[in-house]
Amino acid sequence: MTRFAAKAWPLEIRVMSKEKILEVDFDDGASFAIAAELLRVESPSAEIQGHGSGQKVTPAGRRHVNILNVEPVGNYAIKISFDDLHDTGIFSWEYLYDLGANQEDLLDSYIARLDELGLSREP
DSSP: OOOOOTTOOEEEEEEETTTTEEEEEETTSOEEEEEHHHHHHTOOSHHHHOSSTTOOOOOOSOTTOOEEEEEEETTTEEEEEETTSOOOOEEEHHHHHHHHHTHHHHHHHHHHHHHHHTOOSOO
């Protein structure tokens, strides 16, 4: 898994509503187009991650979720509001970088978890 570049800082964050992605350009040259679905199902919120080890939830039916709004949280993160009304995750720059750098593996793992649980990405 690729880890966050310690000095990477976001230069620009763009919501591409039609494409259902969040584009993030970092000052180390990395640039990511992260699907809203992945952001939603990997939200750092307690609702998804749980309050301890082994409590992570696998939300189904989020394939078509979109981003409604992005708000800054201090100088270290953004809060993303989704059209399924989830809005409690605070995405740090490090977490966004890791999601972008590892999105293919994360999506594959998510799909595998859904399959194991007999769930679908479709609503």
